[in-house]
Amino acid sequence: MGLFNNLKKDKKASDHAFNDAENYSDSSEVADVYASQNAGEATVRQREVAPIREDRVEVAAPRSYQEKKPVKHVIGQTKILAIINQKGGVGKSTTAINLSAALGAMNKQVLLVDLDPQGNSSSGLGIEKSTISNCIYDVLLNDVPLEEVIIPDVCNGLDIAPATINLAGAEVELVSEMARENRLKDAVGSMRGKYDFIVIDCPPSLGLLTVNALVAADKLLIPIQCEFYALEGVTKLLDSMKRVKTRLNPTLDIYGVLLTMYDNRTLLSKQVVDEVRGYFGRTVFNTMIPRTVKLSEAPSFGQPITEYDPKGKGSIAYIELAKEVIARG
Ligand SMILES: Nc1ncnc2c1ncn2[C@@H]1O[C@H](COP(=O)(O)OP(=O)(O)OP(=O)(O)O)[C@@H](O)[C@H]1O
Ligand SMILES: [Mg+2]
Numbered sequence: 001m002g003l004f005n006n007l008k009k010d011k012k013a014s015d016h017a018f019n020d021a022e023n024y025s026d027s028s029e030v031a032d033v034y035a036s037q038n039a040g041e042a043t044v045r046q047r048e049v050a051p052i053r054e055d056r057v058e059v060a061a062p063r064s065y066q067e068k069k070p071v072k073h074v075i076g077q078t079k080i081l082a083i084i085n086q087k088g089g090v091g092k093s094t095t096a097i098n099l100s101a102a103l104g105a106m107n108k109q110v111l112l113v114d115l116d117p118q119g120n121s122s123s124g125l126g127i128e129k130s131t132i133s134n135c136i137y138d139v140l141l142n143d144v145p146l147e148e149v150i151i152p153d154v155c156n157g158l159d160i161a162p163a164t165i166n167l168a169g170a171e172v173e174l175v176s177e178m179a180r181e182n183r184l185k186d187a188v189g190s191m192r193g194k195y196d197f198i199v200i201d202c203p204p205s206l207g208l209l210t211v212n213a214l215v216a217a218d219k220l221l222i223p224i225q226c227e228f229y230a231l232e233g234v235t236k237l238l239d240s241m242k243r244v245k246t247r248l249n250p251t252l253d254i255y256g257v258l259l260t261m262y263d264n265r266t267l268l269s270k271q272v273v274d275e276v277r278g279y280f281g282r283t284v285f286n287t288m289i290p291r292t293v294k295l296s297e298a299p300s301f302g303q304p305i306t307e308y309d310p311k312g313k314g315s316i317a318y319i320e321l322a323k324e325v326i327a328r329g
Pocket of ligand 2: 118
């Protein structure tokens with residue numbers, strides 16, 4: 001099909017990147033989605049009265065990061081993964097939340113750093129952004145230590161450094177700062193040895209925030225949505241990675257490519273899978289994340305999929321992904 005070659009030529013198509021998350025045309029698919037949404041509503045209503053939510057409130061009782069027990073961990077074993085793709089709506093935040101939670105559920109200590117001014121990872125884990133006094137913006141620009149913004153135990157094994165809309169100013173304000181590309185690296189570097197994984201949710205751009213993530217990360221996890229413009233812009237991302245690798249972070253590399261929103265009913269999904277596997281080879285994770293309405297509902301309940309729909313196919317997929325991540329080391 002040559003999707004990748006065609007797409008590389010069509011640079012203008014990247015302008016459509018932000019509108020592409022829900023481009024379903026097949027009416028039977030739409031009907032299916034509606035059916036599952038209705039089913040989802042029923043589950044939601046049930047959940048509102050279920051005791052689970054009270055238990056969760058207890059688990060999430062506020063305490064500071066300083067009260068956390070120290071983790072016995074060798075500094076060099078912390079893996080810092082940036083979830084990155086400058087294309088919008090490909091499943092970065094969904095993957096950041098659910099992979100982190102799945103790793104946490106598998107007894108790993110995980111810090112999720114929300115580096116996107118949209119703050120989707122923060123709200124998706126139930127953080128009320130209006131109540132936060134300091135966020136990752138203050139770490140990058142006001143010399144606030146990362147420990148002071150971390151909210152511990154949002155789920156089993158999972159802490160978060162949240163983002164608020166203040167972070168939107170960082171792209172501009174960082175420009176005139178010294179060592180502007182190294183701000184995040186210095187901050188998360190101080191957390192090596194305290195976590196098994198540090199996961200960074202990147203914004204959909206290749207601006208200074210993303211460059212900070214490229215400098216701070218050990219490796220990149222690139223989600224690619226199974227739709228026609230899937231590989232659009234990936235060459236640009238790889239170029240940015242190479243530039244940062246040459247000048248600022250010599251060991252940076254791709255950790256894995258993740259196929260998201262896979263729909264086994266469409267030929268297009270299958271063609272994209274073949275194309276991406278053909279191009280990236282063994283870096284592509286065996287696990288593919290299916291398109292399922294539960295994954296899009298979970299953030300509005302402030303829960304990862306492993307809590308919202310633990311037995312569903314979305315949850316199973318992210319647990320499988322977490323196993324692959326642990327196995328890759
Ligand atoms: N596997 C999936 N099945 C169904 N819906 C999904 C799936 N993954 C993500 N979504 C939905 O697609 C939309 C985009 O996902 P998400 O926010 O994770 O993408 P993103 O790459 O972080 O976007 P942005 O570039 O704006 O940060 C969201 O509404 C999300 O709920
Ligand atoms: Mg996002």
